[in-house]
Structure formats: C-alpha cells, structure tokens
Amino acid sequence: MGTVTSAPLDTFRPRDAIVTALAYASGAATAAAFVALATAVVALGWADLRYAFSGPVQLGTGLTYSLLVVAVALPVTMAIGIPAAACASEPIVGTQIRVALLASLRWSLGLPPVVIGVAAFFVAMTFVRSAGIGAGIAALIVLNLSNATARFAQAYASVPAAAREAAAAAGASPVLIFFSIVQRRAVWAVSAATLTIAAQMIGETSAVLAASGARSAQAPLPLQIWQYASDAGMAPSEASSCIVLVLSVAACLSLARVCRGRHRSSMAS
C-alpha cells in the first residue's frame, strides 16, 4: 500500500541476469565450437583412418617413430627434470641455486612452448645438420624440460612438509628424506606428471614441427602432420592424423588422471 521496502540485493539482479546470460552464452558457444570442430575432424578423417594406417601416408610408421622419439626423449627429460625439480622443491637439497632455478622456471613457463620448440629445433638442426630424428629428439627435450621440471616440482611439493619433518627429526639426511620419503609418497604424482609430459610431447611436437616448416624431412617425425600442411587435398589425412593424435594424448591424460587420483587417495590416508 504505497510502502516501498528497498532490498539492496534487488538492485543487482538485472546485472546478475546479464552476466549470467553472457556466461551461459559464452559457455554454450565454446562447447558448440568444440563439438563442431571435433565432429568436422571426425567426419573428415574417419574414412581415411584405415587408409592412413595402411596406405602411402603411413600413419602407422609415423606413430612408431613418435613412440620411438618419445621413448628416447622422455627418459632424458626425466633424468634432467627430476633432479632439477628436487632442487626446486627441496630447499635443503639445492638451497644455493634454488632461487635462480625457480626464477628461470617462471620465465620459461611464460614463453609459448612452440617458440622454445621451434628455436630448439633449428638450433639442433644446425648441429645435427639434418631435420631428422636427432633434431626432433633434441627439440622435444628442450621444449618440455621446463614444463617437466615444473610438473615434477609440483608433484614433490604436494608431499606434506610434516613427512619431511618427521624424517628429518629422526636424523635422516636430506638425500635420504628425498629418496625414501618424498619420492615414495609422490610416486603417483610423478607418474601422472610423466604421462602428462608424454601427452604434451606427442601433442606439442606436431605443432612445433608444423611451425618449423620441416616438410622435407627424410625421416618421419611425430605424426607427420606438417608434411601435408600446405596441401588442401590432404585434409582428410590430416584429420585422421589429428584423430590419432588426440586419442594418443587423451589416453596419456586419462592414465595421468588415474595416477593423480591414486596420489590424492594416498595423501589422504
């Protein structure tokens, strides 16, 4: 009856409605774009998938080489990345250079991986004098090293400080603490990191090689997408390569997800 009770929250409702509508629209558009892209790739490449494995495109060979390259590059990346991660995450192991390492990690993680990868690829080509498998492996290691180190460091940092303190209080040396406590408790997190790095090695290397324009490579490198980048007629083959690439990456990431779940349960218990 003429009495107006002004609720302050009411004044926000129109704005909330606009923001909510925009958020829904953006979300829906992104999801639709993703679904459309996936559908197009599958529609384009599905028919060629069998052909790609058996025909002259030799996707199977590309995959074999991919696995070979990753099988060499991944252990090397781990061999360098794990001690570096220990240095970054365990202050008593690497106090002296920890600050410099953390700073360089922050800087390198800010660069788009493809930039580092292309630069590394050309530098490696200069020394290896070919666009072959050696340059690919070298590029792959350099491309993923900072990322791998950061992921391993993150895995070690997820081990509670209480575990380190308990071991230290029982008279364990820093090295013993790292190997008998931190490594053991972080085993699933390190496995997840390793699988994620493998997925990135498979996924990002194609982009690096495509960007580097190494189309005349003698030896096929990961998935060979770059070899067909300029030929529109090869779009179905590219799409079929993309399907295999996405499935390979998805397989690695799914396993990584399982490992992360195991890590979370082991931390909770």
Added chain:
Amino acid sequence: MNVQPAGHVVETKLEATALHVWLGERHALKGANISVTAGKTVSLIGAAGSGKTALLRAFNRLHDLNPQARLQGSVKIDGAEILGRGIDVAALRRRVSMIFNAPSVLPTSLFDNVAFGLRAKGIRDRVLIAEKVERALRRVLLWEIASPILDRPPDRLTTEQLQRMCLARALALDPDVLLLDDPTASLDPLAAMAFEEMLVPLRRDHTVLVATNNLEQAARLSDSTCYLASGEIIESGETPLVFSRPADARTEDFLAGRTS
C-alpha cells in the same frame, strides 16, 4: 658435537641465549634466554603464535627445513654451540628427537616406521634393529598391539597409537633430549590422558621439553614451566611456583584465562 670427559656431569643440557627466530617477515622469537637442566622436564606454555614451537625447533635445527626461517643468537647442547656451519645436523637430531602435534606416519610398514632413524644412522644389523624396535615399542606400551602387524602399514592404529609409534621412532634412537610439540593436540581427552600417563616414566631417562596448550598437562608433567607471549619469554620457574604464585601479571592473566 663435543665429547664430555668421562665422569663429567653436565648440569645444563639445553641453553638458548638471546635467540631470535624470524619466519619470513614474522619475528617469532625475540631474544629468548632459557636453560634446561639435564634430566628435567620443562613445559612451554603460551597462546598460539607465542613462539613455543619456534623455540623447540631451534634445539634440533628443524628450522633448517624452512628456507624462510632465520636464526640469530646462541643455542647450546651440553655446552656445545649447535647453530652455524660444521655441525652434523642429522646426528644432532638423533640426540635431540622430536615428535609433533599430529602423528607423522612415514609411507612404510609399522616396523620400518620405528626403525627409520636407526637405518638413517647407518645401523644394518637386523637383530639389533629388531631389538631396539621392540624395546621402543614396549616403552610406549604399544608392543602388544603392534607385534602382530609389524610388517603392515600402521593404518589400523588409532591416532593415539600412531602418536605412540612416532614416539617409539624417537626413543629407538636413545636420544638425550625429547622435544614434544603439543603431542596430545590431535587426541581426544581420554586418549590424551593415556598418552600423558605413558610419558611419565620416560621423564626419568630423558631431558624433556614439551610445548603444550594444555595447562593441566603442563602442571602435571613438568618440573619447570616457561610462559611465552608474542615471541618473548615472560616468566619461567618451578612449575608449582609459576602456577600458584606467578611473578608477572601477564602470566597470571594467561593462567586465569584473561586477555591482558
């Protein structure tokens, strides 16, 4: 580490002089002076953030694990300075063992949890390790429960039993000093009382420094009590005196539950 001549009796076990601890920007301990007589039990009481844990951790250099921590002053054990370079920190921590406010279970079997410090010390004799583990578990009244499950992870034990296991890990090393950082904080009152009763006989064999938020526990367990507030030692003295006739008004306020 210094070695005392045979027959020499060291009266003062632990000593901190003008000890400052910074944890990042926070000045956690401001010029603390404390002396602990060998074989005695001293309680550190005070509100959260008063510097109890910062003081405890200085005695076994656990602050070394925190890159943000900075110490200044002097800390001596049996008259030997332990701050600074050239100290075997692992050996120091075996002499000055510590347990924390929650059980710290290592990712291994119950037996290996207790034997961890022995193996870290370099002992490889399995029989000797087994003897020491059994003795330590018996001292914390856990042997009957633990013996059938020694080779399994200790996840079946209750929180109080896990805390006993952690104490057994410390005792297996035959330490001179036990640092207890609010050891019953994670336990319910009954379990806390049981744990406290188990501590009583251990006081005879070790110098004990216990930080606690439980004033009754401090009164029951300790020979001397030290009250800290805002990183400063306000008052210290014999426990009955501190609790019945505190010399400082701030101590009196704290004991009475008043905010000063």
